[in-house]
Amino acid sequence: MATGSDSIRRARPLLGTFVEIGVTGEAAFAMEAAVDAAFEAVANVHRLMSFHAADSDVSRLNRQAGLRPTRVHAWTFEVLEAAVEMHRRSNGIFDIAVAPTLQTMGLLPRSAGDPPIPSGPQLPDAIELFPGETVRFRSPDVRIDLGGIAKGFAVDRAVEALRRFDVQSGIVNAGGDLAVFGRDPQMIHIRDPRDPGRPICRVEITDGAIASTARRFDPFRSSETTASAVVDPGTRKPTDTIDAATVRAPTCMVADALTKIVMISGTDATEVLEHYNASALLISTDGDVHITLDWHHAVHLAA
Amino acid sequence: MTKWVRYAAPAVAVASIASPAYAIQYLSIGEAQKQAFPSATQFTEVQAGRVWKAEAGGRGIGFFVFDRVVGKHLFIDYAVALSTSGVVQKVEILQYRESYGGEVNSPSWLSQFVGKASGSALRINSDIRNIAGATLSSTHLTEGVKRILAVYGNRLR
Numbered sequence: 001m002a003t004g005s006d007s008i009r010r011a012r013p014l015l016g017t018f019v020e021i022g023v024t025g026e027a028a029f030a031m032e033a034a035v036d037a038a039f040e041a042v043a044n045v046h047r048l049m050s051f052h053a054a055d056s057d058v059s060r061l062n063r064q065a066g067l068r069p070t071r072v073h074a075w076t077f078e079v080l081e082a083a084v085e086m087h088r089r090s091n092g093i094f095d096i097a098v099a100p101t102l103q104t105m106g107l108l109p110r111s112a113g114d115p116p117i118p119s120g121p122q123l124p125d126a127i128e129l130f131p132g133e134t135v136r137f138r139s140p141d142v143r144i145d146l147g148g149i150a151k152g153f154a155v156d157r158a159v160e161a162l163r164r165f166d167v168q169s170g171i172v173n174a175g176g177d178l179a180v181f182g183r184d185p186q187m188i189h190i191r192d193p194r195d196p197g198r199p200i201c202r203v204e205i206t207d208g209a210i211a212s213t214a215r216r217f218d219p220f221r222s223s224e225t226t227a228s229a230v231v232d233p234g235t236r237k238p239t240d241t242i243d244a245a246t247v248r249a250p251t252c253m254v255a256d257a258l259t260k261i262v263m264i265s266g267t268d269a270t271e272v273l274e275h276y277n278a279s280a281l282l283i284s285t286d287g288d289v290h291i292t293l294d295w296h297h298a299v300h301l302a303a
Numbered sequence: 304m305t306k307w308v309r310y311a312a313p314a315v316a317v318a319s320i321a322s323p324a325y326a327i328q329y330l331s332i333g334e335a336q337k338q339a340f341p342s343a344t345q346f347t348e349v350q351a352g353r354v355w356k357a358e359a360g361g362r363g364i365g366f367f368v369f370d371r372v373v374g375k376h377l378f379i380d381y382a383v384a385l386s387t388s389g390v391v392q393k394v395e396i397l398q399y400r401e402s403y404g405g406e407v408n409s410p411s412w413l414s415q416f417v418g419k420a421s422g423s424a425l426r427i428n429s430d431i432r433n434i435a436g437a438t439l440s441s442t443h444l445t446e447g448v449k450r451i452l453a454v455y456g457n458r459l460r
C-alpha cells in the first residue's frame with residue numbers, strides 16, 4: 001500500500017483529461033472504496049454528457065431535441081439549468097450552443113446529419129427546459145456541448161461521493177478544475193500560460209473550488225501554446241481578450257463555467273462574478289496578473 | 304463593485320538550476336495489480352514486464368496490461384485491467400511525469416525517480432502537489448488503451 005497509509009492519491013483518464021483524487025484521514029480500505037465511488041460518479045457524468053459518445057444524453061439531445069421534447073437524466077438536467085441561467089446572467093456570453101463553431105475549428109467531431117455551420121447570430125433562448133427533466137431545442141440546427149461546464153459538475157459529484165463515505169478531507173482535480181474539502185488548506189499552483197512548465201502563482205484553497213482555462217498546450221508534442229478553446233459566441237472565433245483565467249467559486253461547476261466568461265469579458269466580468277459569489281485571477285496578453293480585490297490575499301505570485 | 308488588483312508581469316525565467324518538472328507516482332505495478340483484481344491469489348507473467356494473468360484459486364479472472372505513453376514533455380505509466388472476455392475493466396495511471404527542461408525519457412532525468420515510494424509527489428525543484436492551468440488532453444492515453452485492446456483483446460482469451 002501507499003507509504004503514507006493515512007492518505008491515498010489515484011488518477012484515471014476521464015472527461016478527456018486526467019482526473020486525480022486524493023483523500024486523507026481514514027483507514028486505507030475505506031479510502032479506496034470512497035475513491036472508487038468518486039471515480040464512478042465522474043465516469044457517470046462522462047457517460048451522460050460526452051459529446052463524443054453516441055449514447056450520451058448530449059448526443060441524444062443533439063439528434064432529437066430539435067424535433068421533439070427529450071427526457072434526460074436528472075444530472076444532465078441540472079447542468080442544463082445552470083447553463084441556461086449562466087447564459088442569461090452573462091447576456092449570452094456563456095453559451096453551450098457554440099458546438100457547431102467548435103466543430104469547424106476541429107475541436108469537436110462532426111457526424112452525419114449535422115446541419116451546415118451557421119453564420120448568422122446565435123439563436124436566443126435556443127434551449128427550452130420543462131418539468132420532468134424534459135428538454136427541447138428551438139431549432140433542429142441547435143447543437144450543444146457541455147465541455148465548458150460538465151467537468152466542474154463532475155468534480156462536485158465526486159466530492160459529494162467522498163463526503164458520503166465520511167472522508168474528512170480531500171481534493172478532486174479534473175485537469176485543473178478542482179475542489180478541495182476538509183479543514184486544511186491546499187496549495188494549488190497555476191501554470192504560466194506563456195510557459196506551462198512553470199507556475200505563475202500559487203493559491204491557497206480551503207473548502208472551495210477553482211477552475212482554470214488558458215490557451216491550449218500539449219506536453220505530448222511540444223511546449224508551445226496555441227489558441228484558446230474558448231469561443232466568443234459574438235464573433236464565433238477563439239477569444240483573445242486575455243491569456244488565462246482562474247476562478248474561485250462555491251461550486252466547481254460555477255467556477256468552470258465562469259472561466260469561459262472571464263476569458264471572453266476579461267475584467268468586465270465583475271458583475272457576473274459578484275452574482276455567483278466568485279473571485280477571479282486573470283493573466284492579460286501583456287502578462288500582467290489581475291486579481292479581484294476579495295481574493296488577492298490568497299494568491300502568491302511566483303518569485 | 305469588485306475592483307481588480309494588478310501585478311506587473313513576472314519575468315519569464317530564462318534559465319533555472321533544475322528543469323521545471325511535475326511528477327507523481329500513484330501506484331507500483333504490484334499495488335495496481337491488487338487494486339484491479341482484489342480477489343486474485345496469483346499473477347502469472349504472460350509477457351515479461353507487460354502482461355500478467357490474474358488467477359484466483361487456479362482459475363483465470365482477467366489480465367493486467369502495463370503500458371507507457373511518452374511524448375516530448377510527458378511520460379505516463381498506466382495499466383489496463385481486462386476481463387477474461389477482453390473487456391476493459393479499469394484504466395489506472397501509475398506514474399505521471401512532466402518536464403520542460405529536456406526530453407522526458409533521457410536516462411539522467413529518469414534516474415531521479417528510481418526508488419521513489421508510491422503515493423508521494425516527487426519533489427523536484429519545488430513541491431508542487433496540485434497543478435492547474437490549461438486542461439491537458441488525455442487523447443494519447445486513450446489511443447494507447449485502444450491499441451492494447453486491438454493487440455490483446457482477442458488474443459488473451
